[in-house]
Amino acid sequence: MLTWLARLGRAGLSFFERLGRGHLFLMQVLAGVPGLLLRPRLVIQQIYSVGVLSLVIIVVSGLFVGMVLGLQGYNTLADFGAAESLGVMVALSLVRELGPVVTALLFGGRAGSALTAEIGLMKATEQLSGMEMMAVDPLRRVIAPRFVAGVIAMPLLAAIFSAVGVIGGYFVGVGLLGVDDGAFWSQMQARVDWNKDVINGVIKSLAFGLVATWIAVYEGYDATPTAEGVSRATTRTVVHTALAVLGLDFVLTALMFGE
Amino acid sequence: MSQGRENQPLIEIRGLRFKRGARVIFDGVDIDIPRGKVTAIMGPSGTGKTTLLRMIGGQLRPQAGRVTVDGQDVQALRRGELYALRKRMGMLFQSGALLTDLTVYDNVAFPLREHTKLPESMIRDLVLMKLQAVGLRGARDLMPSELSGGMARRVALARAIALDPMMIMYDEPFTGLDPISKGAVVELIRKINVALEVTSIIVSHDVRETTAISDYIYVLSDGKVMGHGPPRTLLESDAPWVRQFMQGLPDGPVPFHYPASDYAADLLAGPG
Numbered sequence: 001m002l003t004w005l006a007r008l009g010r011a012g013l014s015f016f017e018r019l020g021r022g023h024l025f026l027m028q029v030l031a032g033v034p035g036l037l038l039r040p041r042l043v044i045q046q047i048y049s050v051g052v053l054s055l056v057i058i059v060v061s062g063l064f065v066g067m068v069l070g071l072q073g074y075n076t077l078a079d080f081g082a083a084e085s086l087g088v089m090v091a092l093s094l095v096r097e098l099g100p101v102v103t104a105l106l107f108g109g110r111a112g113s114a115l116t117a118e119i120g121l122m123k124a125t126e127q128l129s130g131m132e133m134m135a136v137d138p139l140r141r142v143i144a145p146r147f148v149a150g151v152i153a154m155p156l157l158a159a160i161f162s163a164v165g166v167i168g169g170y171f172v173g174v175g176l177l178g179v180d181d182g183a184f185w186s187q188m189q190a191r192v193d194w195n196k197d198v199i200n201g202v203i204k205s206l207a208f209g210l211v212a213t214w215i216a217v218y219e220g221y222d223a224t225p226t227a228e229g230v231s232r233a234t235t236r237t238v239v240h241t242a243l244a245v246l247g248l249d250f251v252l253t254a255l256m257f258g259e
Numbered sequence: 260m261s262q263g264r265e266n267q268p269l270i271e272i273r274g275l276r277f278k279r280g281a282r283v284i285f286d287g288v289d290i291d292i293p294r295g296k297v298t299a300i301m302g303p304s305g306t307g308k309t310t311l312l313r314m315i316g317g318q319l320r321p322q323a324g325r326v327t328v329d330g331q332d333v334q335a336l337r338r339g340e341l342y343a344l345r346k347r348m349g350m351l352f353q354s355g356a357l358l359t360d361l362t363v364y365d366n367v368a369f370p371l372r373e374h375t376k377l378p379e380s381m382i383r384d385l386v387l388m389k390l391q392a393v394g395l396r397g398a399r400d401l402m403p404s405e406l407s408g409g410m411a412r413r414v415a416l417a418r419a420i421a422l423d424p425m426m427i428m429y430d431e432p433f434t435g436l437d438p439i440s441k442g443a444v445v446e447l448i449r450k451i452n453v454a455l456e457v458t459s460i461i462v463s464h465d466v467r468e469t470t471a472i473s474d475y476i477y478v479l480s481d482g483k484v485m486g487h488g489p490p491r492t493l494l495e496s497d498a499p500w501v502r503q504f505m506q507g508l509p510d511g512p513v514p515f516h517y518p519a520s521d522y523a524a525d526l527l528a529g530p531g
């Protein structure tokens with residue numbers, strides 16, 4: 001019993017220690033961000049590797065999620081004779097919820113894990129240490145550009161996901177199930193609110209991008225510099241990103257759409 | 260550089276103490292590294308040679324003692340000052356530590372691009388000069404993964420001298436090289452020491468190569484300086500420890516085993 005308590009206490013302490021170090025790390029990274037304005041190329045390169053390379057998985061998943069929404073939504077809505085509202089339903093689900101959340105989960109699995117592995121390996125092969133000895137701060141040169149790139153790329157990917165998803169829903173709803181073409185779009189236009197829906201969705205995806213990228217670069221930077229350490233860190237990135245995104249999504253949704 | 264410092268050692272280490280957990284790595288180490296010479300730090304694996312270089316570079320802090328580089332107390336420097344000092348230090352890592360996503364050319368250009376505002380044409384000239392010096396001008400477009408260990412180390416050397424530092428620290432420059440590459444690296448270190456008038460610090464346990472190029476040698480073990488002097492003096496030393504190390508005798512004052520409990524008792528104890 002006592003050892004169990006002690007173990008719980010130790011786990012708690014180490015959790016809070018990591019959390020504290022993670023925040024200090026974030027502060028140091030943020031301090032390096034203004035300097036990037038002078039060297040936008042560093043960020044652009046990273047947006048390419050973080051964002052563009054995630055594009056395929058985002059587009060394909062968005063398409064399927066939209067198609068599933070079309071099918072499921074049609075079945076439910078048709079019962080109430082409201083099949084024309086399919087466009088609204090698909091768009092709202094995507095913009096408010098599924099776009100940001102699913103994109104963030106995929107982002108964690110595709111880009112986040114790659115970031116962690118890359119940074120962890122750079123640490124394990126003494127590249128970060130070597131940079132320090134060349135008087136180049138790896139937090140500014142390596143971590144900050146990747147962090148900024150992740151935060152920029154996530155909302156864009158989420159927007160692409162939602163857009164493709166709507167098209168997927170359109171294929172199924174209008175193309176296969178015979179929902180009226182005009183109604184699909186006009187209802188969507190009328191009912192999707194810019195501030196309430198779109199902006200909130202963008203805020204969500206920004207917040208998820210920040211958290212997902214932060215977890216990814218921190219896990220990489222903090223990884224034990226061995227093959228095993230890097231592989232563990234990569235796994236942790238995916239798991240922690242998923243948990244953090246889903247938890248944060250509940251909080252944000254409650255704040256945004258709660259009343 | 261002020262006149263008064265000319266004759267002082269470039270690096271002075273005094274009363275250095277450092278522990279990792281319960282393990283004492285340095286227990287009162289004093290070392291002087293003179294300017295413009297090749298000084299070697301030798302000692303068996305795991306004595307803390309790499310750790311010592313990291314302290315000189317300000318990456319690790321000792322628990323007690325002082326490391327002074329060119330008159331500056333490394334531990335007392337603020338971040339900006341430390342980074343300014345590091346620009347004047349070159350370090351060759353045991354593993355080379357090349358940036359794996361850049362070509363050989365871009366690796367050598369890296370410190371120049373980070374720290375100078377030179378036009379690309381000038382950077383090109385400098386990079387090609389440094390690569391020529393290590394004999395790898397023809398390998399400029401290769402990626403680090405396409406290099407052999409010896410080549411990678413030479414590229415890392417070209418990178419370390421890119422900013423014309425006042426000193427270069429070599430961490431195990433000879434290990435894992437074939438005899439010809441070893442000879443080439445020995446030659447290079449000598450050549451660079453003379454041509455660039457830098458202070459060289461070599462960390463190594465290769466007795467033959469190290470005695471061949473160094474002017475002065477410190478031998479470390481068990482957290483202490485076991486002996487120091489010019490190579491010849493050390494090779495002829497009668498101190499049993501130094502003799503064992505320099506002549507590579509398997510057993511002597513230095514035990515072959517990492518400290519452990521009694522062997523028989525350990526075997527009898529069984530698991531758990």
Ligand SMILES: Nc1ncnc2c1ncn2[C@@H]1O[C@H](COP(=O)(O)OP(=O)(O)OP(=O)(O)O)[C@@H](O)[C@H]1O
Nearest residue numbers: 279284303304305306307308309310311353431464
């Ligand atoms: N990150 C670390 N955490 C804990 N202990 C470490 C760490 N790095 C090194 N050590 C310990 O410090 C001691 C000195 O290590 P160091 O790398 O300086 O040895 P070395 O003399 O360079 O050895 P080698 O000749 O094998 O390179 C070793 O016993 C090692 O176990």
Ligand SMILES: [Mg+2]
Nearest residue numbers: 308309353430
């Ligand atoms: Mg070492």
